[in-house]
Amino acid sequence: MATRKRRTAPSVDPLLASREMILVAGSGGVGKTTVAAALGLAAVQRQASRVLVLTVDPARRLATALGLEAFGNTPVRIDDQALADAGLDVRGELYVAMLDTKAGWDELIRRHAPDAATRDAVLANPLYQNITSRFVHSHDYLAMEQLHDLHATGEYDLVIVDTPPSRNALTILDAPGRMADFFGSRLLRWLTVPYRSRLFTFASKPFYKIADTILGSRFLQDIADFFVLFQAMEKGFVKRAKEVEALLVDPRTAFVVVSTLEAAPAHEAKFLAESLRERKMPIGAIIANRVLPDHLADVAASRAAEVLAERTGSGGDGALAVAVAAELGADDEVVDAVLHRMAERFDEVAMVAARERQRRSELASLATTTVDVPWLRGDIHDLSGLGVLARHLRGLPNAAESS
Amino acid sequence: MTALLDLELLFVTGKGGVGKTTVAAAIAEVAARRGQRVLVCEMDAKGALATAFEVATLEFEPTEVEPGLHAMSMNTEDALQEYLRLFIKIPFLGRIGPLASTLDFVADAAPGVKEILAIGKLAWEVKERHYDLVVVDAEASGHVVSQIGAPKVIADLVQVGVVKDQTQWMLDILEDPRRTGVAVVTTSEEMPVTESIELLERLTTETGTFPAAVIANRVLPEIFDDAERDVADRMSGAVDLLVDEVGPGVAAVVEAARIIESRREIGESHLARLATAIEGLDLSGATRGRAALDLPILSIPEMFSRAHGRRVVSLVADVLDRTLDAGSRDGSTV
Numbered sequence: 001m002a003t004r005k006r007r008t009a010p011s012v013d014p015l016l017a018s019r020e021m022i023l024v025a026g027s028g029g030v031g032k033t034t035v036a037a038a039l040g041l042a043a044v045q046r047q048a049s050r051v052l053v054l055t056v057d058p059a060r061r062l063a064t065a066l067g068l069e070a071f072g073n074t075p076v077r078i079d080d081q082a083l084a085d086a087g088l089d090v091r092g093e094l095y096v097a098m099l100d101t102k103a104g105w106d107e108l109i110r111r112h113a114p115d116a117a118t119r120d121a122v123l124a125n126p127l128y129q130n131i132t133s134r135f136v137h138s139h140d141y142l143a144m145e146q147l148h149d150l151h152a153t154g155e156y157d158l159v160i161v162d163t164p165p166s167r168n169a170l171t172i173l174d175a176p177g178r179m180a181d182f183f184g185s186r187l188l189r190w191l192t193v194p195y196r197s198r199l200f201t202f203a204s205k206p207f208y209k210i211a212d213t214i215l216g217s218r219f220l221q222d223i224a225d226f227f228v229l230f231q232a233m234e235k236g237f238v239k240r241a242k243e244v245e246a247l248l249v250d251p252r253t254a255f256v257v258v259s260t261l262e263a264a265p266a267h268e269a270k271f272l273a274e275s276l277r278e279r280k281m282p283i284g285a286i287i288a289n290r291v292l293p294d295h296l297a298d299v300a301a302s303r304a305a306e307v308l309a310e311r312t313g314s315g316g317d318g319a320l321a322v323a324v325a326a327e328l329g330a331d332d333e334v335v336d337a338v339l340h341r342m343a344e345r346f347d348e349v350a351m352v353a354a355r356e357r358q359r360r361s362e363l364a365s366l367a368t369t370t371v372d373v374p375w376l377r378g379d380i381h382d383l384s385g386l387g388v389l390a391r392h393l394r395g396l397p398n399a400a401e402s403s
Numbered sequence: 404m405t406a407l408l409d410l411e412l413l414f415v416t417g418k419g420g421v422g423k424t425t426v427a428a429a430i431a432e433v434a435a436r437r438g439q440r441v442l443v444c445e446m447d448a449k450g451a452l453a454t455a456f457e458v459a460t461l462e463f464e465p466t467e468v469e470p471g472l473h474a475m476s477m478n479t480e481d482a483l484q485e486y487l488r489l490f491i492k493i494p495f496l497g498r499i500g501p502l503a504s505t506l507d508f509v510a511d512a513a514p515g516v517k518e519i520l521a522i523g524k525l526a527w528e529v530k531e532r533h534y535d536l537v538v539v540d541a542e543a544s545g546h547v548v549s550q551i552g553a554p555k556v557i558a559d560l561v562q563v564g565v566v567k568d569q570t571q572w573m574l575d576i577l578e579d580p581r582r583t584g585v586a587v588v589t590t591s592e593e594m595p596v597t598e599s600i601e602l603l604e605r606l607t608t609e610t611g612t613f614p615a616a617v618i619a620n621r622v623l624p625e626i627f628d629d630a631e632r633d634v635a636d637r638m639s640g641a642v643d644l645l646v647d648e649v650g651p652g653v654a655a656v657v658e659a660a661r662i663i664e665s666r667r668e669i670g671e672s673h674l675a676r677l678a679t680a681i682e683g684l685d686l687s688g689a690t691r692g693r694a695a696l697d698l699p700i701l702s703i704p705e706m707f708s709r710a711h712g713r714r715v716v717s718l719v720a721d722v723l724d725r726t727l728d729a730g731s732r733d734g735s736t737v
Contacts, residue, residue, distance in 0.1 A: 028419035028543065029594050263711050264420050292662065295655045304652030311649070320648055327641045330634045338634045341626050342660040348707040349659035375662060 009395030010371045015284040016043040019254045021151055021247065022160045022284060026258035027268040031289045034380050035258045036162035037066065038389040044092035045390060049157035052095040054146055056164045066096055066383070073103050086383035104142040112236035122229045144244045177245055254284030259363065261288055261356035266363060273366040285369040287393065288360050292375055296353035302346065309343035312336050371395065407616050408434050408727070410584045412529045412576060414539045416547040416602070417588030418595040422620040425711070426588045427540040428455040429719035435472035436724065439535040442473045442528055446521060446541050446550070452476065457713040482520040518553030526573045529582070544602040551577065551585070552610045577612050584615025589677065591622055591670030600680040607684055614698055617681060619674055621705045623667035626660070635660060674700065701726055
């Protein structure tokens with residue numbers, strides 16, 4: 001298919017070369033995890049550097065394709081031989097790790113606990129697991145935490161984080177701030193005053209009575225016990241949350257916003273990109289994923305569909321179908337039906353393509369770089385598929401393309 | 404579908420972006436068209452339900468968006484206020500403002516408290532029979548299990564108190580498959596189908612609430628029969644001839660058909676995977692009082708014209724309405 005030549009194809013190469021931390025964000029189902037992995041691959045193809053992709057719960061087939069049946073918080077290197085077998089030449093080292101919320105929390109507790117007794121008490125608290133998996137959007141915060149940690153080890157030139165799918169894209173940006181707020185909150189102070197004085201503190205009495213009636217004092221006490229322990233770690237937690245927050249606006253950090261051009265994901269991507277701009281957080285690139293070919297929306301194509309519809313089906317003379325059938329060695333009537341159906345259905349596809357083109361230009365206005373990834377046949381589930389995606393992200397031509 | 408509308412409380416969930424809000428709105432609309440008094444509630448306050456009905460905003464206090472169809476947006480603080488008024492008989496409502504926000508913060512931290520306030524509000528509407536059907540545009544599949552499972556978590560964690568006493572009547576409603584069900588919405592793509600399978604498994608093992616339907620949204624219609632498909636696959640071999648005869652734009656027409664057809668084929672394989680997984684589910688607990696629970700995959704075709712808003716809700720409602728008339732046998736085939 002002949003495509004119009006661009007002067008320079010948009011590419012993620014400059015971004016990958018200039019940043020140390022990249023956060024890949026976007027709504028669920030847009031191919032975020034795959035794009036994050038492909039960005040990592042693109043980086044090691046071009047640079048002789050150590051690159052880590054931190055992912056959340058990847059599609060199992062992708063994990064398998066990466067040679068990672070089981071992997072956790074500890075980075076695992078993608079085997080060079082596996083890459084070579086998939087026809088991928090790399091200059092650097094590619095590592096992958098998966099975000100494990102539970103293990104991440106345990107690690108935080110171990111680090112911030114002032115002593116072994118506190119540490120063990122927290123880890124053994126029955127509410128601990130339940131609470132950590134729920135409050136202050138801990139997934140979002142932990143992704144940030146781990147990014148900070150992994151970057152701080154100095155072992156990697158580039159860390160790419162596949163952010164958790166958020167209900168609201170902004171929660172991830174606000175997560176570190178909320179973590180710091182939580183420790184300064186009235187709630188925590190109230191919960192952690194000794195039980196008896198809490199009961200008799202005039203100010204908190206009505207509240208306590210209500211809370212006690214609703215939740216039962218035993219349950220409140222369980223929560224309080226937990227937070228008393230937790231408060232011992234306040235200093236470490238708050239300091240860390242502030243560092244993590246600073247990381248988000250660091251010039252070495254960039255966001256990559258991934259979206260398909262369907263209405264809902266594109267809407268969310270636009271909202272996210274605008275919010276990033278407001279917060280002065282740098283948008284490195286917008287990746288428009290699964291883009292339909294441009295020429296589907298061309299006038300010439302819809303004109304051709306009209307002509308084709310006229311010359312086939314009940315209104316046509318059948319001559320075109322006969323000629324095509326001879327070329328293909330197929331039945332005249334079947335060919336006629338196929339051509340007619342193709343012409344009829346074209347409008348639907350063209351309508352989708354036109355709408356998507358419109359959304360793409362809206363998105364593109366929000367970032368300096370927008371890279372299109374065409375709709376590829378099927379989901380990506382092996383290294384060579386990832387290689388094809390990486391080439392698209394780098395703006396390189398893909399010779400053997402099925403789409 | 405008939406069975407869906409016979410429920411009193413229906414949670415509609417699915418992976419983000421699959422059209423869960425549209426489907427929830429459409430189910431509510433079908434029920435309202437049939438003369439039921441319906442409440443539809445958005446849980447995540449993102450405003451998608453307001454868009455679906457083309458209203459500016461939705462509040463905790465329901466708005467009648469169509470005759471018999473009431474829509475609201477869940478808000479934990481309002482739910483708490485109502486809860487205090489109804490159950491604790493707090494007389495000084497004006498003064499609980501700061502108290503409410505503090506308790507809201509407790510709810511944020513304590514497991515299940517926030518969820519149970521929301522679920523409790525919905526179950527309350529069911530218990531009091533204010534509506535024939537309450538449709539919940541629930542949290543995305545990742546969160547919905549903890550939402551629906553909240554009363555159970557609370558019942559296990561809290562030893563005494565009003566909340567403890569209250570969980571039982573909620574569980575009575577939530578765990579009765581004749582009254583409460585979950586509709587899992589998916590598209591025919593890999594990740595949504597994978598998440599749907601995981602969700603169906605978690606629902607049946609971790610909560611006492613059962614799936615009532617699986618709804619495949621945006622399914623591409625079949626364009627060709629087998630003989631035609633074979634010819635269509637080979638049509639690129641005649642593109643030069645077609646270009647001479649019809650014009651240069653025809654290449655895009657052939658390509659479009661190929662893209663849409665291969666998208667459809669891939670989608671079909673994912674739905675087949677879903678159907679296989681459903682067969683393997685242990686739904687024996689949901690068969691209380693019935694011979695067997697069939698979990699149909701209802702299919703909603705891609706609406707090429709529109710993706711969002713009032714128009715598409717109405718189109719989807721038309722499809723669901725017809726599926727219901729055709730009976731569940733028809734609805735069970737994809």
